[in-house]
Amino acid sequence: MKIRIGIYGYGNLGRGIENAIRQNPDMELVAVFTRREPSSLKIGSEGVAVRHASEVDEYIGKIDVMILCGGSATDLPAQTPELAKKFSVVDSFDTHAKIPEHFANVDAAAREGGNIAMISVGWDPGMFSLNRFYAGVILPDGKDYTFWGKGVSQGHSDAIRRIDGVLDAKQYTIPIESALEAVRSGSEPELTTREKHLRECFVVAEEGADKTRIENEIKQMPNYFADYDTVVHFITAEELKRDHSGIPHGGFVIRTGKTGASLEHNHVIEYSLKLDSNPEFTASVIVAFARAVARMSAEGVKGCKTVFDIPPIYLSPKSSEEIIKSLL
Amino acid sequence: MKIRIGIYGYGNLGRGIENAIRQNPDMELVAVFTRREPSSLKIGSEGVAVRHASEVDEYIGKIDVMILCGGSATDLPAQTPELAKKFSVVDSFDTHAKIPEHFANVDAAAREGGNIAMISVGWDPGMFSLNRFYAGVILPDGKDYTFWGKGVSQGHSDAIRRIDGVLDAKQYTIPIESALEAVRSGSEPELTTREKHLRECFVVAEEGADKTRIENEIKQMPNYFADYDTVVHFITAEELKRDHSGIPHGGFVIRTGKTGASLEHNHVIEYSLKLDSNPEFTASVIVAFARAVARMSAEGVKGCKTVFDIPPIYLSPKSSEEIIKSLL
Numbered sequence: 001m002k003i004r005i006g007i008y009g010y011g012n013l014g015r016g017i018e019n020a021i022r023q024n025p026d027m028e029l030v031a032v033f034t035r036r037e038p039s040s041l042k043i044g045s046e047g048v049a050v051r052h053a054s055e056v057d058e059y060i061g062k063i064d065v066m067i068l069c070g071g072s073a074t075d076l077p078a079q080t081p082e083l084a085k086k087f088s089v090v091d092s093f094d095t096h097a098k099i100p101e102h103f104a105n106v107d108a109a110a111r112e113g114g115n116i117a118m119i120s121v122g123w124d125p126g127m128f129s130l131n132r133f134y135a136g137v138i139l140p141d142g143k144d145y146t147f148w149g150k151g152v153s154q155g156h157s158d159a160i161r162r163i164d165g166v167l168d169a170k171q172y173t174i175p176i177e178s179a180l181e182a183v184r185s186g187s188e189p190e191l192t193t194r195e196k197h198l199r200e201c202f203v204v205a206e207e208g209a210d211k212t213r214i215e216n217e218i219k220q221m222p223n224y225f226a227d228y229d230t231v232v233h234f235i236t237a238e239e240l241k242r243d244h245s246g247i248p249h250g251g252f253v254i255r256t257g258k259t260g261a262s263l264e265h266n267h268v269i270e271y272s273l274k275l276d277s278n279p280e281f282t283a284s285v286i287v288a289f290a291r292a293v294a295r296m297s298a299e300g301v302k303g304c305k306t307v308f309d310i311p312p313i314y315l316s317p318k319s320s321e322e323i324i325k326s327l328l
Numbered sequence: 329m330k331i332r333i334g335i336y337g338y339g340n341l342g343r344g345i346e347n348a349i350r351q352n353p354d355m356e357l358v359a360v361f362t363r364r365e366p367s368s369l370k371i372g373s374e375g376v377a378v379r380h381a382s383e384v385d386e387y388i389g390k391i392d393v394m395i396l397c398g399g400s401a402t403d404l405p406a407q408t409p410e411l412a413k414k415f416s417v418v419d420s421f422d423t424h425a426k427i428p429e430h431f432a433n434v435d436a437a438a439r440e441g442g443n444i445a446m447i448s449v450g451w452d453p454g455m456f457s458l459n460r461f462y463a464g465v466i467l468p469d470g471k472d473y474t475f476w477g478k479g480v481s482q483g484h485s486d487a488i489r490r491i492d493g494v495l496d497a498k499q500y501t502i503p504i505e506s507a508l509e510a511v512r513s514g515s516e517p518e519l520t521t522r523e524k525h526l527r528e529c530f531v532v533a534e535e536g537a538d539k540t541r542i543e544n545e546i547k548q549m550p551n552y553f554a555d556y557d558t559v560v561h562f563i564t565a566e567e568l569k570r571d572h573s574g575i576p577h578g579g580f581v582i583r584t585g586k587t588g589a590s591l592e593h594n595h596v597i598e599y600s601l602k603l604d605s606n607p608e609f610t611a612s613v614i615v616a617f618a619r620a621v622a623r624m625s626a627e628g629v630k631g632c633k634t635v636f637d638i639p640p641i642y643l644s645p646k647s648s649e650e651i652i653k654s655l656l
Contacts, residue, residue: 019589023468044589100653120656127462129656130640131599134455136655137616137643138609140351184602259612261347261372265604267612271459272600274512276593281466284587284595288465306656308648312458313636315465320636325428327464328448328457328634 002028003294005287006059008083009069010034010041012247013092016283017067018044024287026317030063060086064297065290068092081105084304085113088297090290092122092282099125107304116297118305121289122282123273124148128253130307131271135255139267142257143188147175147196151249151278159224160201163217165209168237170244174198175252186256186266193227200231204240249278288315330356331622333615334387336411337397338362338369340575341420344611345395346372352615354645358391388414392625393618396420409433412632413441416625418618420450420610427453435632444625446633449617450610451601452476456581458635459599463583467595470585471516475503475524479577479606487552488529491545493537496565498572502526503580514584514594521555528559532568577606616643 005021007014010032021029022045031049034041038050051058056066066087070076072095080091084106093102099120110117120126124146132144153173160169179196182189201218205211215232219225235243250273259265275281289307292314296305313320333349335342338360349357350373359377362369366378379386384394394415398404400423408419412434421430427448438445448454452474460472481501488497507524510517529546533539543560546553563571578601587593603609617635620642624633641648 015589016587019587023587096656099656100649103652125656127466130462132655133640133644133651134458137619138455138612259344259347259351259605259608261343265608267604267609268600268602270598270600270602272596272598274596274598276595277587280587280593281595284466291465306652308641308651308656309639311637311639312461316461321428323461323636324431324634327460328424328427328453328636 002026003291004028004030004062004064005290006030006056006063006066006087007032007069008053008056008066008079009075010043011069012279013283014067014069015044016277016280017069017287019280020283020287023284024291024317027287027291031059056083057086063087064294065090067286067290077102077105080117080119081109084110084115084117086115087113088115088117088293090118090121090286090293092126092286093120094122094125096125103304103306111303114302116293116301116303116305118289118293118307118310120306121286123275123285124251126282126285126307127273128251128271131253131269132255133308135253135257135269135271139255139257139259139269141259141263142255142267145183145191145254146251147180147254148251149173149175149197149249151251151275152244152247156199156201156224159221160203160218163214165206165214166203167206168204168240170202170240172200172202174200180252180254183254183256184268184270186268188256194229197228198231199225199228200233202233202235202240202244204237205234246276247278248276249281250274291315291317330354331619332356332358332390332392333618334358334384334391334394334415335360335397336381336384336394336407337403338371339397340607341611342395342397343372344605344608345397345615347608348611348615351612352619352645355615355619359387384411385414391415392622393418395614395618405430405433408445408447409437412438412443412445414443415441416443416445416621418446418449418614418621420454420614421448422450422453424453431632431634439631442630444621444629444631444633446617446621446635446638448634449614451603451613452579454610454613454635455601456579456599459581459597460583461636463581463585463597463599467583467585467587467597469587469591470583470595473511473519473582474579475508475582476579477501477503477525477577479579479603480572480575484527484529484552487549488531488546491542493534493542494531495534496532496568498530498568500528500530502528508580508582511582511584512596512598514596516584522557525556526559527553527556528561530561530563530568530572532565533562574604575606576604577609578602619643619645 033053035053066089068091076093106117156171219230253271255269292310361381363381394417396419404421434445484499581599583597620638
């Protein structure tokens, strides 16, 4: 019996989930739920129902894990608790500061419904969190660093697009190599925001727009750019489409720490990702954790869970014997 | 109440465990067990009992987790099952091919004793296994690579020392940078043994020994060196002591894989370690997992476990709330 998956929200992440399910033969996609008119949606899988979000209750008992593919700003804070009353769910809630509040809301709803709800699954939060965690328990006397990129920041690209005279834009976050090297040396440097990441922007301006003003507005934008060294390139719409239509991302989690009778030995633990497609990789992580949710749910586990709660073995379709033999 | 730890075997790993316990304030070292004459052993901790291995039964009920620090060739296959009848234990059994057999023996003994026995904890097997596992469940269409080094291989150093005319030796395993780069490119190269690692040897020869013969014997030694490009340096005993007395190690676990509607996107997941002291880092990993063993044992879990079975949260002395807030 395959694990029956539902997708709630069909943007980049939802399409990534759909593709990832095809790579995991123990899973099947049962239905895609959308707030748009269902007949307007063309999905990539044949024979899969496309239903309006308002019809989701018809699928209670027919879906083992509902994967929520909405945004963290407004969708998930409402959707995850609501749907956790009806289904076991997984979301990728990534507003770090609001995770404890989201956890509490989702936990109450999931317990009420007798379901499991996993939140904040993906790569950051998600695999980066797990790696910060494992490295921290191994090296208690040490320091963590997270670098992001090279990759596209959707939020920063959007912020540029809101500037008067800008038609389109793409922003890359780039980790600064000398900072990475300083961290890897074990010297535990204190790094400013500016020393860790560079921001590179590719901007399509309206004809006749004042490029100097646009560049200054970008570079002085508080929170988004003012604390960084920012490079702005003006390019044509064609160039943007040709050279910058991908959604790559990635980054580095590094912990350095000391051991020994007088803490005389240094160690460096580094985890890094280099991703051609941010949403597809996020989707691949979510689908593996959805397998764990389905299993733990079948065992009667309830409530809100995070990546820290899941015994790794639950993520794999293979038997424990096979994993021990081939991977240990 | 602190977690009460026993150390069984006091070599490099045992000393590493002793130091790591000092870095984890929720743990205390209760006793060190040795097969040597206990009065001959000088340990680094005051007020800790040093007892003969034959007296271990006196500590049943007084130790929460016994950490076994013997070797994988002959010590652990006998000691782990024997002690798992009496204590919850952790070992670092690292003979990959014999792990399934060791697991079966230890599992039966641990269940008989009502204890947990974790086997093969450290970095490989251990953290490298976990990273191969996580990367594999995320990217099912992909390929794994493990590189070791730069680091000292004890087995290869020993093999050189057995050659006639050799007084002492140290062997470094070095990953070949061009192979690492080929792997990171996502091209999924097929790499021969020779293409992945280089072996560099520092040898102290007896006065008047035939160095050409020694070098040839090293380079032609089957299994150990014949399949590799091997570099041999002859140095003095003083140079060996001055420049090569550390036990550094490390390595890389890389998985590349594809996602997308037509598998058009590449991803690279990389985990790497750079360790000043191989036994101290192994010890640090073991001590974190010993915490999980103590907790799961208190909850009534029994039998043989591996790193794949442990929910990460059990490894940390911090509360779930604190971890979610600071690390997720």
